[in-house]
Amino acid sequence: MPPKQTKVAGRTKEDTKEDPLQAVVVADTFESKFAPFSTERPRCLIPLANAPLIEYTLEYLASAGVQDVFFYAGAHIEQVETYLNASRWMSKSSPLKIILLRCMATSVGDIMRDIDQKRLIQGDFICVSGDIISDFPISKALRVHKQRREKDKDAIMTILVRERNQSDHRHKDQIVPTFVIDPTKDRILHYEESFAGTAFGTHVDPEILKTPELDVRQDLVDCRIDIGTPDMLSLWSDNFDNQHPRKDFLYGVLKDYELNGKTIHTYVVDEHYAHRVDSPAAYAAITYDLQHGIASSLALSNNIAGTRFQRSRKNILKEDDVIIQRPTRLDHGTIVGSGTSIGASTSIRKTIVGRRCQIGKRANIDSAFIWDDVTIGSDVKISRAIVGSETFIGDKCVIEDGALISFGSRIPAGSHIPPGERVTSTSSFNKDGTLAKDPAADAFESDEDEPTYESQWARPFYGQQEFAESTFSLDSDASEPSDEISKDGSRSASFVTHGSEEDTSERFVHDTAAILVQRMQEDRNSDDMQSELMGLRFSGGADGGQVQKAVAIALSRHIHSEVDNGASADKATRKTLEQYRNLVRRPNAEQTIEEQVVFLLEAQLDLSRRTDGARIMPFFVKDLYDLEVFEEEAFTKWFDDERSKEDNVAATRDAAEPFIDWLAATDEEESEEEEEDDDGEED
Amino acid sequence: MAADLLLVPGLASFRASLPSWPVEKSIEHLISLFRRRQIRGPKPCALATAWLLRKVVSTTRATEPGKLILRVQDVGKKLVEAAPRELTVGNIVRRVLGAIREEEENREADTPLGSEPNSIPPTPAGELPTSFLPASAIAPARDDSPLGRPQNRPALLSQQTGGPERRPAVTSMFSIMAHPTMRGSAGGSSPIRSGSSTPSTVPQPPQNTDFRAEVLEAITEIVDELDQADEQVAGYALDHISSQETIFTYSTSPVVQRFLLKAASKRKFTLIQAESYPNSHKATHATVIGSKIPEGYEDLDTESFSKPLIAYGITVLLIPDSSIFALMSRANKVIISATGVLSNGSIVAAAGTKPLVTAARFHRVPVIVLAETYKLSPVVPYDPFDFVDYGDVQKVVPYQDREMQLGLQSVQNPVTDFVESEYVDMFVTNLGGVATGYMYRTIRDQYHDEDLEL
Structure with a gap:
């Protein structure tokens, strides 16, 4: 027995070292x-x-x-x-x-x-x-x-x-x-x-x-x-x-x-x-499942997530230091966090009460989610609402189904929150206890995602809403960076243009770029690729903008992979652009400045995602200039364009600054031309 | 397959990780395994606890048994908290604590006596193996009624009669001689010794390491006992099953199966087995036909079921739970196993046991409960609800049947039942048959009084 044991142990130990999961x-x-x-x-x-x-x-x-x-x-x-x-x-x-x-x-x-x-x-x-x-x-x-x-x-x-x-x-x-x-x-x-x-x-x-x-x-x-x-x-x-x-x-x-x-x-x-x-909806349902021990290994009474619940009869879970004044009615499926006190004659049903909450007398709470550090006054009635942390709810408030009270909100006594309403810490109230329209809420209102979450939160509680009412679109779930991110300020969504109608064009760009990169790696000559590109364009029903976009992505990606393989940034860029400049613009072909700016923006966006992007960008613009692919105006416009200054791509723009300065210095008289403010959208 | 062991957390992976992991990490690991119910069932929990405590004892740098006791208590409390309904965890912790206390007492007893301090005195060394292993492991098991256990009995009696300030739990005849009478002189002499003669203070450390080694040995014996307990209980099978009897059993467990197999080797009887739906009917079916135990019942030892009872020519009737009452009248005895036995003789057993024993009582059929000693717990059942464990609801209402679940206020699937002592007529432990009324005594003998409350 002992030798076998050590053998097993030894072997697993080795395996651990080799291949940790x-x-x-x-x-x-x-x-x-x-x-x-x-x-x-x-x-x-x-x-x-x-x-x-x-x-x-x-x-x-x-x-x-x-x-x-x-x-x-x-x-x-x-x-x-x-x-x-x-x-x-x-x-x-x-x-x-x-x-x-x-x-x-x-x-x-x-x-x-x-x-x-x-x-x-x-x-x-x-x-x-x-x-x-x-x-x-x-x-x-x-x-x-x-x-x-x-x-x-x-x-x-x-x-x-x-x-x-x-x-x-x-x-x-x-x-x-x-x-x-x-x-x-x-x-x-x-x-x-x-x-x-x-x-x-x-x-x-x-x-x-x-x-x-x-x-x-x-x-x-x-x-x-x-x-x-x-x-x-x-x-x-x-x-x-x-x-x-x-x-x-x-x-x-x-x-x-x-x-x-x-x-x-x-x-x-x-x-x-x-x-x-x-x-x-899933939040509500999963809470219910865990509480009722749908899977015994996940039951809340197991305290797997660091809670300290003690179960008692009637399926009520309580943590330590809960003070409940009698007579109080806690019904089936209630969870009370530690440090919470509940006043007399309160009735709580199917509700999750967080930690350190204070609930007054004669309150009536049904199927609500109350997070930590919430203070609820006496004679409050809450049904099916979600109350965020550190919220204060005054006496005699009525909060109806599907209301959402966000973090740190203060609701004065006697207020009435209608169904599905959202209250944030900036909300203000009229004297009669109704919610006043405030600028912050209006800002939410104007937000395109806004109806989505209202109906979303309300849905688990109303349950029966029709599908047709849903304003919730495919891409708001999926790839579009949400407003929470743009509010966050660290990132921007403006470059990413996704929408369901955009899907086909996105796919075209993606597929085409992949093919182009492959051809570049095979070192094909640009004329062959040009004709292939035309074929792809017609079969895909794409417009010139998408082709340009694909080319921009393909070029920047190819250059980047060259740099990755040890080539220096300037040589890789030069070589690639010399070879494939015709893809960007055929000699003497008509191309508007705006198209060129968009091309630069696309290339910039792609390079920004890569580690050496900032190194490559100056050479990229310089070679485009040297090879006379684009006019000077395109570069200066690109440089001044708001979109090139976005936080996430600004690094590459700044890297190109010396080139722009040089451009301005050499061609002073040309740069004196009037610059029209240009806010054209890329799509 | 070694990698798989690591991947599926459970008893096997815990054991494999134990040697290489630091002790704190292992403690946390076991706690989370308990919490997630990845180790469940009396025996796996007991084994895991014993393994962990062996590691804790061997890694704790305590020169004083007192410190070691505190450490083990500390770890033990955490484990019990993580698995509040697995009684065997607490039992093993108490046993280990008992082993340490035993060493502590031996040491105190030895110090004044032993003139050559580092050598192991012959008496305690000989005494050790029997002290915490049930005597049946060594002595012929049959004669070993609880009273036949020589070590603990007089000690505990003396302790109970004694005043509260008295030092408790002297554990052998030898210590009785040495301990209370020699106490005064021992206390008086040791300072003189340490003060006057240097040699006696210098060899003190070797004795300390020795004490840990002894504790480790005792834990190893506990582990051995866990492995052999089934077999020992089965040794009494022929006393309780006669030829031509009809035995009624419920669900399946290794200990009952071994017990019946042992009886089947000599006697011919009829077995009625209820399937215990929905938590262990699959395992019961597998046991009856002798196939492999399905996944999810890892606590049942596959080997012991390799040969089913029918191979011995025993008639086995597998019945649904609904027929229990109807067929109970035909039975001569009910033999079931418990997942835990509490201090007053009440048992915790597979869900459905309560209706079974109620039926048995109605028909005046005696109920015999098989309980290995590691399942005997000194916990007092103040609230029976505390001992009822709940399992996956999916087994009662399939997860897919969402409408059904939502329609019902609450669906619960109890895995264990609490059965009061009056329903049980007799226990069979490693030490032989014990009457229910005397169970409290047998349980007290297992543990030191200081450890009853962890």
Whole structure:
């Protein structure tokens, strides 16, 4: 017995050294479904049953046997890092080794490319978003994945999906993913997202239909737990304008199967619990599930997320130091956090009460979510609302269904909050207790995303809203950087132009750029490429702007890869541009200044995403000038253009400054020409 | 497969990680495994606790047993808090604490006596193995009624009669001789010794390391006992099962299965087995037909089920739970296992046991509970609700059947039942049969009084 034991131990020890299980947590989903709360706090720190969401995700990774975690916080990065550094996950006895990473990202795709660039991943790894709640033992899927990879090196990714029931309310207003699967190999052949309640049509490659067995499934829920490989990451880098892990990446890779031969597979989770808190509806439903012990290993009374609940009869959970004055009625399914005091004659039903809350006498609270440090006066009535942290609610207030009270709000006594209303810390009240329209709320109102979250928050409580009412569009879920990010100020969304009608053109640009880069690597001559480009343009039905965009991306990318391979920035740029200048502009072809500016902007955007972008940019503009591809005016206009000064790309612009100065110095008389203010949109 | 061990957290991965991880990390690791229910069931929990405490003891740099006790108590409290419904965790912690206290007393007893301080006195050394292993492991098991355990009994009695200020728990005849009578002289002599003669102070450290080694040995014995407990209980099978009897059992557990197999080797009887839906019916079916235990029941030892009872020519009737009452009248005995036995003889057992024993009582069928000694817990059941554990609701209402779940106010799936002592007629432990009314005594014998409250 003892020798056997040491042998086992020794072997596993070796294995640990060789191949620790790694995971990537993308805590920011680049969505805005949790607004207005997520404008002040990152989604992953939103409390679910008195523990931040991220606790559940990290706990899941720890339980899955993960050792190294690469953590991308995204928006509100300071808050997340402060929290994590103080948490038990950073202590010496933590089972996880968490490495906090920062990168300028406007999408999940940027993060993936950043990981690839940093070369952190050695083997198969798990990629999750920061809001996963699951007890699925990933080892099963991992084993299947590894076996498949031993046979077939091109199986680059396994996606965990779960079957769902049509009546499962939490998925109603959501994107419905359509998987076309070859059930014999669990291989995904085609993927498309559609919107619940809309007519669904898709274009499936006829080749796919030749597969003998084919499942077209809309009943699968994407758990957003992926098992990835380094190959997958390099594919992200190749498809550099992919933003969204499903809509762009999965779709793109499957579409390019002929080109790259990579396959993506599914693993269907049947018995276990795997969910994402991806919307307020899911938030409510998952809280309910955990509280009722749908999965025993996740039951709140287990205290896996660092809470200290004591269960009692009638399924009420209480933490330490709860003071409850009698007679008070706590009903089935109530959770009370530590340090909370509840006054006499209060009735609380199905409600989560956070820590250090004070609830007055004769209050009546039903199915609400009350976060930490909330003070609620006497005779208050709250039903189905969400009350953010550090909120003060005066006596005799009535808060109706679906109201959202954001962090630090103060609601004076006697106020009445109508259903679905949002209150923030800047809201003001009229004397009769109704909510006054204030500028801040108007700012929200004018925001294009605004109706989305109102209906979103209201939905879990109203439940029966029609699909038709939804103002929630595909891209607001998916790739568009949300308003929370632009408010944050650190990033900008103005360059990224996604919309459902834009999809085809985006795809054209992406595909064309990929092809061009490939040709450049094959060292083809520019005339051949020119004709191929024309062919692509006509078959894709694209306009000149998109072609230019593709060329800009392809060029900057090619130059960058040359630089990566050891060439110096000036030589690589010179060589590439000399060879391919005709793609940018054929000799003597007509081209407006505006087109040229847009081209420069595109190139700048692409270079900004790359590490050596700032080094390449000055040579790029200088060579374009030297080779007389563009006129001087284009450069100065580009330099003055607001879009080139955006935070995330400004570094490359500043790098080009000496060139512009030189340009201005040599051609003073020309630069005296009147400069018209130019605010043209690129699309 | 080694990598897989690491990947699936559980008892095996915990064991594999134990040698290489720092002790604090291992403690946290086990706590989270308990919390997530990745280690569950009486025996896996007991094993994991014993392994961890062995590591804790071996890594703690304590020269004083007192310090070591504090340390083990500290770790033990955390573990019990993480798995409040796994009684065996607390039991093992108490046993380890008991082993340390034993060493402490031995040391105190030895110091005045031993003129050559670093050598192990022959008496304590011989005494050790039996002190915490049940005597049945060494002595012929049959004669070992609880009273037959020589070590603890007189000590505990003396302690209970004694005043509160008296030093408790003298654990052997030898210590009785040495301890109370020699106490005064010992206390008087030791300062003189240390003051006058240097040699006696110098060899003190070797004795300290020795004390830890002894504790480690005692823990190893606890682990061995955990492994052998089934077999020891099964040794009494022939006393309780006669030929031509009809035995009723519920659910499945390694100890009942071994017990029945042992009886089947000599006697012919009929077994009625209820399936215990929904938490362990699959395992029960597998046991009856002798197939592999399905996934998710790792706490059941696969090997012991390699040969089913039917292979011995036993008639086994597998019945649904609904038929328990109807068939109970045919049975001569009910033999079940417990996941824990509490200080007053009440048991915690698989959900559905309460209806079963109620039916048995109605038909006046005696109920025999098999309980290995590590399941005997000195905890007093003030509130039976505290001992009821809940499992996956999905087993009652499938997760996919969402409408159903939402329609019901609350769905719960209890995994364990609390059964009051009056329903149990007899226990069979490693030490032999024990009447329910006498169970409190057997349980007290297992632990030191200081450790009853952790």
